[in-house]
Every structure is written in structure tokens, then in C-alpha cells.
Amino acid sequence: MAQPRPRILVVEDEPAQREVLAYNLEAEGFQVSRASSGDEALLLFDEEAPDLVVLDWMLPGVSGIEICRRWKARAETRGVPIIMISARTEEVDRVRGIETGADDYVVKPYSIVELMARVRGQLRRVRPSMAGARLEFEGVVLDTESHKVTRDGVEISLGPTEFRLLATLMEKPGRVLSREQLLDRVWGRDIYVDTRTVDVHVGRVRKALGGPSRLDLIRTVRGAGYAIG
């Protein structure tokens, strides 16, 4: 099973520009949803829980700025990176000036190569395990490119699901993820898997990381889920 691909929401009312963007993002391996208006964007955002949004400033109905403000005002949506696209530099200055909270800005006409680099940069920040990063915690090193894991320099053999599970937990030590959140991030939301499956795989990761004699890095948080560290 392949790693669930990062989900990107493209909000652009110009059909041609929307398609070019979506096409290029899909070619990079992302899962793309398209919205052509502000209202549609608000709806899709709640339905699809994207990992990142590429948001045009000028939209019919609710403007890109208003949307950005709303998402950045809610604790549950604040962490999703928003790359704002705007037609002119004065607009970008205004976007910056009114503190919409957008994470990055691109001015039209933009180069696709540059936009892709910004997308990857933002994803690396929020979902390091999806962007070819090396994650480290307490002697455990996980390389998301070579798919190798070592603990204190000794290679650890993990199945693909265990690897993704450990990578997801290691993205942010201390953060507690519920079983549902882990199912969504590790197995992908399109597949039905029982939440108890998560417990089984956490058990396997624990075992692989070193028997009972070693410090257990994965914490079970009663009623909440799992965390590393």
C-alpha cells in the first residue's frame, strides 16, 4: 500500500488556471480537489481536510482573503498552510498588510516550478514524513527517502504500515494523535480499517524498536490515542 498522498485544495475561479495548477500538482503525486468559488472552497475544506490550500485572492462570492481569515481564526484549521495567489504586487502588499495569516504568497503570472517548490516547502514544515525528511528522536533515526530506520545506529526492520505509523508519530514528538487521526494519516481515509488495527500495529512498532528492556518511546494516552515522547 502506498503512503496516503498529501491532499491539496486548489481554489481558483479561472478554469484554465485551475486546471494547470491541478494538473501540475497531480503530476507531483498530490491528491487534488478543485474549488471554483469561495463557498465551494469552504465546503470542500471541511469535507476533505486538505493538508495544504492554494488559494486565489480574487474569487466570486467570498474572497480568498476572507476565507483565509476564517480558516486561520479557527484552532482546528489554523495549522493548514495556505499559499495565496494574487494578481499584482500591490495586492500582495495588501494581503500582508491586513494580516490574513497566509503562510506564503505567489504573484500572477507565477512560474509553476516556483509554486511547486513553495508547496513542498510548506508541506515539509507541517508534514515532514511526506516530504523526504530525516526524522530523529531519542536515538531513533527515520529516513523517509530510503525508508530506513535505526535505533542507536542499529537498523530496525519495519513493515510499510509500521514505517508510516512511526513516521507519523515522529513528525511531532509529544503530539497525541487519536486512533482515528492515525487511521486517516497512515492508512488513508478512503479505506475502512477498524481502530483496533492501530493498536495492533503500534504493538508491532514497539516490539521492533526494542523489547521490554528498552525505554518504550511510544506513549499510550488513555482515552486519547498515541504519542511519541
Ligand code: CA
Ligand atoms: Ca480569480
